[in-house]
Amino acid sequence: MRMFGVSSEHIMPITLTVNGKAHTLDVEPEMPLLWALRETIGLTGTKFGCGIAACGVCTVHLDGRPVRSCVLPISAADGKTVTTIEGLAPDGVLSKVQQAWIAHQVPQCGYCQSGMIMAVAALLAATPKPTDADIDAGLTNICRCGTFARVRAAIHDVANSTDGSAS
Amino acid sequence: MNKWSRRAFIGAGTVAGGGFLLGVAGFTFAPSRHSLVSADAAAKGQLTTWITITPDNMIDILIPHCEMGQGASTALAMMAAEELEADWSLVRVQEAPAEDAYANGYIIRAMGGGYVPAMLGRGVDYGAYKAMEWIGLMVTGGSTSVRGTGEWGMRVAGAAAKEMLVAAAAKQWNVPASECVAKSSRITHAASGKSATYGELAPAAATESVPTSPTLKNPDTFTIRRTSAQRLDLPSKVDGSAVYAIDFTMPGMLYAALAIAPVQGGKLVAVDTAPADAMPGVKKVVKLDEAVAVVADSFWRARRALAALKPEFSDAGHGAVSTDSIFAAFDQALGPAPAVPKNAARTITADYRAPFLAHATMEPMVCTARVEGAGAETLAEVWAGVQDPLNARSVAAKALGTDVHNVRLTNFMLGGGFGRRLPFTFDYVDLGVRVAKAMSPIPVKTIWTRENDLQHDYYRGAALSRHAGALDANGTPLAAHSNYTGGGNDEAVFMPYKIAEMAAEGKKAPHAIREGQWRSVLNSQHGFFKESFIDEMAHAAGKDPFEFRRGLVTEQPRFKAALEKAASMSGWGTPLPPGEGRGIAVCDSFGTICAEVVHVAVSPEGQLKVLNVYAAIDCGDVINLDGATAQAEGGIIFALSAALLSEITIDKGQVVQTNFRDYPMIHIADAPKITTAFIRSDAPLGGLGEPPVPPLAPALCNAIFAATGVRVRELPIRKTSLKKA
Ligand code: FES
Numbered sequence: 082m083r084m085f086g087v088s089s090e091h092i093m094p095i096t097l098t099v100n101g102k103a104h105t106l107d108v109e110p111e112m113p114l115l116w117a118l119r120e121t122i123g124l125t126g127t128k129f130g131c132g133i134a135a136c137g138v139c140t141v142h143l144d145g146r147p148v149r150s151c152v153l154p155i156s157a158a159d160g161k162t163v164t165t166i167e168g169l170a171p172d173g174v175l176s177k178v179q180q181a182w183i184a185h186q187v188p189q190c191g192y193c194q195s196g197m198i199m200a201v202a203a204l205l206a207a208t209p210k211p212t213d214a215d216i217d218a219g220l221t222n223i224c225r226c227g228t229f230a231r232v233r234a235a236i237h238d239v240a241n242s243t244d245g246s247a248s
Numbered sequence: 249m250n251k252w253s254r255r256a257f258i259g260a261g262t263v264a265g266g267g268f269l270l271g272v273a274g275f276t277f278a279p280s281r282h283s284l285v286s287a288d289a290a291a292k293g294q295l296t297t298w299i300t301i302t303p304d305n306m307i308d309i310l311i312p313h314c315e316m317g318q319g320a321s322t323a324l325a326m327m328a329a330e331e332l333e334a335d336w337s338l339v340r341v342q343e344a345p346a347e348d349a350y351a352n353g354y355i356i357r358a359m360g361g362g363y364v365p366a367m368l369g370r371g372v373d374y375g376a377y378k379a380m381e382w383i384g385l386m387v388t389g390g391s392t393s394v395r396g397t398g399e400w401g402m403r404v405a406g407a408a409a410k411e412m413l414v415a416a417a418a419k420q421w422n423v424p425a426s427e428c429v430a431k432s433s434r435i436t437h438a439a440s441g442k443s444a445t446y447g448e449l450a451p452a453a454a455t456e457s458v459p460t461s462p463t464l465k466n467p468d469t470f471t472i473r474r475t476s477a478q479r480l481d482l483p484s485k486v487d488g489s490a491v492y493a494i495d496f497t498m499p500g501m502l503y504a505a506l507a508i509a510p511v512q513g514g515k516l517v518a519v520d521t522a523p524a525d526a527m528p529g530v531k532k533v534v535k536l537d538e539a540v541a542v543v544a545d546s547f548w549r550a551r552r553a554l555a556a557l558k559p560e561f562s563d564a565g566h567g568a569v570s571t572d573s574i575f576a577a578f579d580q581a582l583g584p585a586p587a588v589p590k591n592a593a594r595t596i597t598a599d600y601r602a603p604f605l606a607h608a609t610m611e612p613m614v615c616t617a618r619v620e621g622a623g624a625e626t627l628a629e630v631w632a633g634v635q636d637p638l639n640a641r642s643v644a645a646k647a648l649g650t651d652v653h654n655v656r657l658t659n660f661m662l663g664g665g666f667g668r669r670l671p672f673t674f675d676y677v678d679l680g681v682r683v684a685k686a687m688s689p690i691p692v693k694t695i696w697t698r699e700n701d702l703q704h705d706y707y708r709g710a711a712l713s714r715h716a717g718a719l720d721a722n723g724t725p726l727a728a729h730s731n732y733t734g735g736g737n738d739e740a741v742f743m744p745y746k747i748a749e750m751a752a753e754g755k756k757a758p759h760a761i762r763e764g765q766w767r768s769v770l771n772s773q774h775g776f777f778k779e780s781f782i783d784e785m786a787h788a789a790g791k792d793p794f795e796f797r798r799g800l801v802t803e804q805p806r807f808k809a810a811l812e813k814a815a816s817m818s819g820w821g822t823p824l825p826p827g828e829g830r831g832i833a834v835c836d837s838f839g840t841i842c843a844e845v846v847h848v849a850v851s852p853e854g855q856l857k858v859l860n861v862y863a864a865i866d867c868g869d870v871i872n873l874d875g876a877t878a879q880a881e882g883g884i885i886f887a888l889s890a891a892l893l894s895e896i897t898i899d900k901g902q903v904v905q906t907n908f909r910d911y912p913m914i915h916i917a918d919a920p921k922i923t924t925a926f927i928r929s930d931a932p933l934g935g936l937g938e939p940p941v942p943p944l945a946p947a948l949c950n951a952i953f954a955a956t957g958v959r960v961r962e963l964p965i966r967k968t969s970l971k972k973a
């Protein structure tokens with residue numbers, strides 16, 4: 082589908098797959114992926130917190146890798162696959178990370194948690210059994226509500242679950 | 249658009265298919281009794297709490313507080329469900345809309361008027377006092393939700409609904425009501441073997457007269473309260489479906505980015521709009537008194553166009569204000585250290601300094617508005633995340649020069665509150681509706697950037713406190729005096745210790761930086777001051793800081809119990825490796841006593857690692873155990889981030905910090921292990937969102953002293969070298 086039909090010489094169509102669905106967007110190539118997701122495609126689960134890659138609430142997966150979408154120009158996602166928080170439970174069945182988040186009652190205000198969950202899912206995909214040191218080094222998302230202890234416990238829970246896969 | 253009538257909402261709230269609807273009138277209207285009203289009376293607006301039982305046996309509870317992550321909605325629902333003898337798995341919650349009917353100032357009005365039911369024996373504390381100023385508002389703050397609305401509204405509503413259901417069953421089965429037992433959303437009559445669900449009985453129960461004074465449960469029989477219930481708001485917060493104000497959208501909506509006068513009180517002097525006008529997607533550059541907004545078809549485009557502008561603002565005469573000038577004025581206002589008895593064997597003095605702090609809620613300020621009409625006939629719809637929907641609505645009405653009833657406000661889950669979204673701090677609503685008015689009737693979502701947020705907060709006030717203490721030859725304290733700037737009150741300066749001479753005096757040194765309520769309010773500065781100083785006195789007396797405090801609280805059993813619990817949890821007194829230390833502090837705020845022990849390690853190079861925090865909390869009783877624990881953990885991390893890192897500084901009248909790069913927050917790597925214990929006392933319910941904050945900074949600095957001999961007297965801690973003296 083095509084959206085956001087504004088004519089301008091800078092604008093060129095960008096094609097990307099978001100949560101399994103193909104999109105062609107007519108937006109400036111330098112528009113950050115975050116705003117294309119939220120405003121053009123209408124997926125608002127990915128949040129805005131700082132706009133300078135310092136907080137992580139905008140974390141999504143680009144071809145499986147975690148990226149801070151507030152600073153990633155949409156042109157860098159051209160032809161690529163993006164997974165957002167909405168794509169983590171495609172058939173309504175929560176992923177293991179999400180289930181652990183409920184079991185440990187992690188979120189408070191919840192605003193940082195889309196990004197936190199996406200960052201953790203990526204961390205576990207790369208390091209299925211992270212040590213505390215791995216978690217400390219790999220997770221730099223900010224949570225103003227202070228849910229860190231539960232985040233850590235939930236990560237270990239997922240890692241220790243039988244098959245160790247985070248999906 | 250029609251005028252928004254209250255009736256329109258009440259209608260929408262009625263259950264299709266004949267459910268059961270119950271409200272509890274506020275004490276405003278009936279201060280001498282627990283007056284309960286049915287749906288009819290509700291339509292007159294005499295309603296603060298609704299319980300609805302649907303024909304399919306679900307229980308819907310309407311909560312007059314917003315959910316900002318503190319779990320209030322779940323805790324309040326638990327209080328109603330307990331009295332109702334509900335099956336907890338059949339309970340749902342919803343936030344009450346911004347209508348006068350849901351004002352919860354009534355709780356406070358009753359308290360201030362001297363009407364205090366037996367279950368709330370304690371007098372008016374600071375949280376309540378503060379809330380009194382907000383009478384008529386629907387506030388979530390001052391840790392009041394569970395204490396006020398829960399005890400005074402939710403419990404009574406639940407108990408009354410249960411009695412009506414029992415009465416309906418008794419009538420239907422022709423048996424005495426006293427033989428009917430309510431349990432798990434079902435009424436049973438054992439002798440006849442009859443049984444019916446609440447859903448089946450609801451239509452008949454709705455016609456029962458409302459008991460004027462329902463019996464509340466004996467706490468010993470609680471089955472829902474004091475357990476750990478899963479928070480009802482969490483499922484939507486793990487799959488991205490939770491809707492915050494920033495997520496609200498509607499067809500045709502435009503987006504605005506703002507540049508606000510960098511010096512508070514400054515005005516827009518001039519701006520050449522041409523560079524933005526020409527940019528793609530830009531609809532209009534809106535000039536406001538104190539700001540300029542670019543309205544465009546996407547937020548990113550609005551922001552990009554705004555960056556092309558060079559607006560000029562005046563500085564309201566505050567262009568010379570700086571952190572240094574403010575603290576110099578503080579210092580001057582304090583004068584010499586307070587006098588202490590001349591005959592003392594030992595006297596000590598110390599100054600403590602606390603910086604301005606920002607709230608930095610994770611979700612920045614956002615307001616969407618659609619404005620139609622002009623003058624007194626202006627109608628508006630507003631969508632925003634606020635801790636007080638009613639006051640926010642009047643802010644919008646005032647900005648538009650229209651009546652409050654011409655404004656409809658929809659509230660959302662808040663991406664953090666911490667005091668930033670309270671009454672008298674709704675500048676984002678004010679600005680948002682004015683931008684929308686300029687675009688009338690097109691809806692506009694105004695999103696604050698993090699830069700807007702950090703530079704235009706209502707800051708936690710900076711403060712300087714000057715202390716003097718005296719000890720006799722045995723190390724017994726004779727006097728503890730302080731003078732402070734930055735504001736205070738009886739609760740914040742209160743020390744539980746038995747010392748012959750104690751006084752704290754506030755000195756005025758006004759400045760141009762606007763301030764607001766920040767999680768735990770004035771306790772956040774004063775907790776640091778007073779609990780650091782008492783620690784210094786303990787060390788001056790050559791005594792163990794825990795034993796020193798314990799010896800001074802023999803007449804304060806709640807403080808004593810909290811201190812002892814925290815100490816024993818932490819293994820106080822057991823040996824630690826070199827470079828490690830423990831510190832203790834205890835504070836009383838919002839009716840809750842919280843003692844904390846912090847355990848740190850400091851490397852020879854002065855590198856600090858916070859290893860453990862132990863918190864012993866007496867908030868009377870706990871509603872949702874796991875939710876309460878989460879609040880304590882969150883408060884401790886919030887306080888830790890501030891104590892270690894946070895400082896807002898002022899230069900040329902402007903806030904220097906711009907984003908998380910120069911106003912950093914701690915990460916998971918910095919988060920200590922937190923152990924929490926709740927002490928059940930016969931004290932009335934205290935708050936929980938805020939009380940874990942004040943003791944953290946002093947306990948941490950006291951631990952650093954124990955580990956290194958370095959006394960930190962200025963926050964944030966990163967400004968002091970911790971290299972062993
Ligand atoms: S919004 Fe992207 S990292 Fe903060």
Ligand code: FES
Binds near residue numbers: 223610
């Ligand atoms: S849950 Fe509120 S910021 Fe993390």
